Ligand SMILES: [Zn+2]
């Protein structure tokens with residue numbers, strides 16, 4: 001099951017489960033759309049992959065056992081694993097390579 005993480009790892013902005021601004025990589029690294037577009041340039045600083053919009057988990061249980069209440073979002077805030085200067089270099093080395101070619 002996809003972890004719905006509560007914040008942007010870069011700027012620490014809140015990204016509640018219904019946020020349309022959350023972006024994730026294949027490892028569920030989670031950032032806000034602004035950081036992905038203006039700082040990360042679609043490069044995940046943890047794995048080098050690209051991002052997609054995080055899907056919204058239904059608040060209402062429309063199938064048995066499947067809803068935000070039954071499968072709650074994570075509350076564990078996550079921060080950066082690398083310093084911002086290192087991330088800038090990492091992003092620079094990959095931003096011009098399409099995710100499908102990385
Ligand atoms: Zn952010």
Ligand SMILES: [Zn+2]
Nearest residue numbers: 025029044047
């Ligand atoms: Zn990642």
